[in-house]
Amino acid sequence: MEELECYYEFPEVYQGVNEWIQAMINFQFTPPSIDFDDETLAKAIVALKDAKDYFDAARTLAEAQIDIEYPWNYDPANHQIQDEAVQVAITWAVEAREGLNSANDDDLQKLAARMEDCELAFVDEWDDTETSNYYETLYLTISTHDALISWLCENDPNLTGSDPNNIGEEVYWGSDKEEAVKRWFGQYAPMNIEQGSSSAFQNKWEKFFKHRHWIMHGHPDAHFDANLALTALFFLGLTGYIVGDRYNDLVRAGKI
Structure with missing residues (x-):
């Protein structure tokens, strides 16, 4: 283009x-x-x-x-990656990461460093013509994506963590994370994806979240292909934008 x-x-x-x-x-x-x-x-x-x-x-x-099927209906052969999409995904991930890295927040800076690892992992596996499974990219990206959503949950006045772990950290369940994604995407609508419709975005994100569940819980039919890795990178960048916007609002409000 x-x-x-x-x-x-x-x-x-x-x-x-x-x-x-x-x-x-x-x-x-x-x-x-x-x-x-x-x-x-x-x-x-x-x-x-x-x-x-x-x-x-x-x-x-x-x-x-980001418009993919649920894992049980997903066939990587039905998806053809466009080089331009790779460029956009990496650009957005980098921009979102740089925003988090500039935050006066140790946790967000750590996650920004991890986002860079995700970007590098994708580039390495993308350039490796002998690689068909993007294990490193998907495990790193899903873990970092999950951490960003947990940060949104922790800074959401409408959510309360449950079942603190043995070091006193609150735990947020999948339903909490889905609620946080829907609420804060609707608030900030990064890049005006889906024209800012949180329900339309959540519908696509939910399908990816099922892939995330299969991967992180070791489902034998979990997918690790390039198309899913690129989709994960897009969601990582978009979530990074949302977290950055939420952080800036909290700073302006004097709550951080």
């Missing part, structure tokens, strides 16, 4: 306009202050023309990629 090629040719330009585009999507029309030199400004004028098209194209790729 030409819009995606333009993004990767001038990433610094799109990084500058990203906040503006997201503000427009969220009906906040005051553009941020962007300090460009003349050369970069010239690039920005050209790039801005296609910026919205890029985000639309990226969102379309993401929505298609």
Whole structure:
């Protein structure tokens, strides 16, 4: 897609306009202050023309990629990965990770470092032509994804943990995590996926969550293919965005 090629040719330009585009999507029309030199400004004028098209194209790729079947109906052969989708998934994961790494929160910084491990694992297994099973990517990504959702649960006033473990940490069950994902996706709607519809997003996330359950609980028919690994990377990045937005809101409210 030409819009995606333009993004990767001038990433610094799109990084500058990203906040503006997201503000427009969220009906906040005051553009941020962007300090460009003349050369970069010239690039920005050209790039801005296609910026919205890029985000639309990226969102379309993401929505298609996370639309998978339940594990018992899933057949990797029915899915063909687009190189552009790989680029978008990695870009979003990196952006979300950098946001968490800048937080004044030790746990989020640790999870940001783990997100980077997920990205590197995917790239290594993607480049390895002899690998068909993305074991490292999926185990790392699912674990980190779970940790991010647990953070959302811990910082959700509507949820109360149950059955503290032997070191006093509260435990959140799958139903708690599903509720947190639905609530905070509806609040922040990263990249305007599914036009911000939390029910539409949750429907896709729930199917992935079943894959997660099969993998982490050792189901003999669990899938570890490249398509599922890429889907996991998308969900990781999107959840990272949500956690970053939630953290920023809590900071602004003086609750962290």
